[in-house]
Amino acid sequence: MMEPIKTGLLAYGMSGRIFHAPFLNAHDGFELSAIVERSKSDAINDYPNVAHIRNYEDLLADESIELVVVNTPNFTHYQYAKEALNAGKHVLIEKPVAVLRKEAEELFALAYRKNLKVLAYQNRRFDSDFLSVKEILESGKLGKIVEAHFRFDRYRNEISYKLFKEEAVPGSGVLYDLGAHIIDQAISLFGAPSDFEKVYSCNRTGSVVDDYANLHLKYKSGPNVYVTTNMLVADEPPAYSIYGTRGTFTKHRTDIQETQLLAGMLPTDTIYGIENENCEGRLVYMTEVGEKKIEEIPAGKGNYMMLFDEVYNTIRRDTEYFVKQSDILSQLELLEK
Structure with missing residues (x-):
């Protein structure tokens, strides 16, 4: 008990x-x-x-x-x-x-x-889309990972009413906001990088904080990992693109939990955390005999609980x-x- x-x-x-x-x-x-x-x-x-x-x-x-x-x-x-x-x-x-x-x-x-x-x-480790990425990596179907891209994008050209995110104070800007999630996800999969490069920019009219950031995480004997967050993306690309010696996996940001919670759904609801239809990830890989396989991978349930x-x-x-x-x-x- x-x-x-x-x-x-x-x-x-x-x-x-x-x-x-x-x-x-x-x-x-x-x-x-x-x-x-x-x-x-x-x-x-x-x-x-x-x-x-x-x-x-x-x-x-x-x-x-x-x-x-x-x-x-x-x-x-x-x-x-x-x-x-x-x-x-x-x-x-x-x-x-x-x-x-x-x-x-x-x-x-x-x-x-x-x-x-x-x-x-760090609730985004329990997003359905990220859990799909983790499952594919653990399956070994991609072989040795060579390159990985993590993105968290939105289109918000206006300045937010949440001034603590928009004012030039410590911890403001999109990197500390959305970027913190995907940096954590990358570290959880690949560990701390041996080196990194970072680029910021401020593009919205009237903005005084970064609304774009990109990090290149470098691993001595591992993949090149790129983490990007951008507040000016009207047509979002895949949130996750993973490239290995035997295959590729791509997955859009399709976790439904935030949308459900904002609509008033409780986390105890039976359909909570279950992605909408046609949100599968795309797995393309080569078999042991050199045959190309393409699979649509449905996500498991996301669950912040x-x-x-x-x-x-x-x-x-x-x-x-x-x-x-x-x-x-x-x-x-x-x-x-």
């Missing part, structure tokens, strides 16, 4: 409302105990039985809360997580864990001294978390400007 982890949520914007609260509320291993909303009162309507708090200091002062979800703007992650750890709470931190590698190192060291957990919320399974097991059972500290430090080294 599970012993629920009493959890507090530091914000109730899109991230809190869509990616955290529904899962914490539905998972038997958690008790959503408190939500911080500084001005609005949306959480009261959605979760009337959960404490509604106006400032994070009151949440940290609640001794019953064991886990704090830090889902505030990027530049605040380090300070809020540090204060939560000093208050004796575990922390689950939205990507990126911090803006700088040295900040993450400090958080890990502080958590170690206090016997607490610092956990990264698996991340919360990992959080529960790490806190309650002291299992190793699926995102290693070394992964986070490597990610931040690539993100830092």
